[in-house]
Amino acid sequence: MKNFDYAKPTSLSEAASLYAEYKDKARLLLGGTDLIVMLNDGVITPDMVIDLKGIDELKRLEVKDGFLHIGAAVTFNELIDSELVKKDFPVIWESARTVASTGVRNRATLVGNICSAVPSADSAPSLLIREALVTVVNTEGEKDVPIVEFFKGPRKTVLKPGDIVKELKVPVISQRFGGSYVKLGRYDGEDLAQTGVATLALEDKTYRVAFCAVAPTPVRATEVEEFLKGKDITDEVIEEAIPIALKAISPISDVRASKEYRLHASGVIFKRSLKAAVSRMNGNGPAYGTRLV
Amino acid sequence: MKKEINFVLNGNSVSIEVEPNEKLLDVLRDKVGVKSPKYGCGRGECGSCTVLLNGKSIRSCITLAIEVDGQEITTLEGLQKDGITPLQKSFIEHNAFQCGFCAPGMTMTATELLNKDPHPDEEEIREAIAGNLCRCTGYDTIVKAILDVAEKK
Numbered sequence: 001m002k003n004f005d006y007a008k009p010t011s012l013s014e015a016a017s018l019y020a021e022y023k024d025k026a027r028l029l030l031g032g033t034d035l036i037v038m039l040n041d042g043v044i045t046p047d048m049v050i051d052l053k054g055i056d057e058l059k060r061l062e063v064k065d066g067f068l069h070i071g072a073a074v075t076f077n078e079l080i081d082s083e084l085v086k087k088d089f090p091v092i093w094e095s096a097r098t099v100a101s102t103g104v105r106n107r108a109t110l111v112g113n114i115c116s117a118v119p120s121a122d123s124a125p126s127l128l129i130r131e132a133l134v135t136v137v138n139t140e141g142e143k144d145v146p147i148v149e150f151f152k153g154p155r156k157t158v159l160k161p162g163d164i165v166k167e168l169k170v171p172v173i174s175q176r177f178g179g180s181y182v183k184l185g186r187y188d189g190e191d192l193a194q195t196g197v198a199t200l201a202l203e204d205k206t207y208r209v210a211f212c213a214v215a216p217t218p219v220r221a222t223e224v225e226e227f228l229k230g231k232d233i234t235d236e237v238i239e240e241a242i243p244i245a246l247k248a249i250s251p252i253s254d255v256r257a258s259k260e261y262r263l264h265a266s267g268v269i270f271k272r273s274l275k276a277a278v279s280r281m282n283g284n285g286p287a288y289g290t291r292l293v
Numbered sequence: 294m295k296k297e298i299n300f301v302l303n304g305n306s307v308s309i310e311v312e313p314n315e316k317l318l319d320v321l322r323d324k325v326g327v328k329s330p331k332y333g334c335g336r337g338e339c340g341s342c343t344v345l346l347n348g349k350s351i352r353s354c355i356t357l358a359i360e361v362d363g364q365e366i367t368t369l370e371g372l373q374k375d376g377i378t379p380l381q382k383s384f385i386e387h388n389a390f391q392c393g394f395c396a397p398g399m400t401m402t403a404t405e406l407l408n409k410d411p412h413p414d415e416e417e418i419r420e421a422i423a424g425n426l427c428r429c430t431g432y433d434t435i436v437k438a439i440l441d442v443a444e445k446k
Contacts, residue, residue, distance in 0.1 A: 003294060006313035006359050029357075036355040037336050039314070049313065051360060077349070101424020103402060104337055106349040107356070189423035190338065 303371025
């Protein structure tokens, strides 16, 4: 691994100034579960690594002003251990449990997962259906980017060198709802998704659907959401909805699955996820965290 | 470029100079002489390098040594300072390992689990050790050994 300078600023403004100075010669470090692997492989060779774990405000995890604020330094296991997240943001909770393994989740962060922007990011569909905002800070100021605009391609986001994601803001939902994240992997335990889907059913009969691992970025399936709007979810409606949902995705064949298998399996897990979402909304579904595949 | 870091290792203070690009696993093994964490995949996937950072299991092969400045690290050597733990006894009784390469990491992960939840069921145990690969046993003896301790607690 090429050597680099290391800094651990204690404020966001200090971090932003440092990053502005080094731009693409610097990399940000949180859990390091992606970054250090890339440093090791020589895929990236920064002159400066800026460790953001010394910044207290990035550890924020609370509901305020209608949003759940998930600071950039909040780890997956901190989300999983949060009763607040489990109760009111259950699909984020459910998807966090499917990320890697506990020894990785003790360091890996949700914000880091989003910034790595791999197509199979387990946390992304749950953020898409909750219409999360990504708060980006640089020396110029601060702005919120809707998560649906955040991903630009495999490992590509709207972020430019100098931009730091401070937190995710997830809107609180005031009506009754149920949701689910279903991940299909080759085996239980630590594996990347072959396909994953998150669905949300709301009391006003609107629905939200998003996939990962089956397109260049995690995607929201808006066409099927429109189709489902106002409908009761019956087996017939779901059968009709599946091909519409699949229009949103464009899977590839790789070491984990073929394109054809991914297309078929995405329909199957979409059906299971939506059924679970509706039954959870009605209070009679499987507990969050139950394996549905 | 070198920086002195101070951390607590198995209850003892350690001061050591490291380069920013040195990994915790390498510093522990080659500079401090703590040999229980093993180099397996080097990518955080196999779990053989697992140590506890402030009580939580982490992969020392994808952690920079410089990151643990001011923190507390526990390895197998620290767990068994006063003799082997009930968990380790159970591993022996169940003949849980064969080659033993995964044993230190597996022990650290299971220790974290039992500290957090003294009575995990089989599924929770399997989930907890999902990131610790064993190529010898098929996991059954390992799971049984952990379950046995959980039931006796």
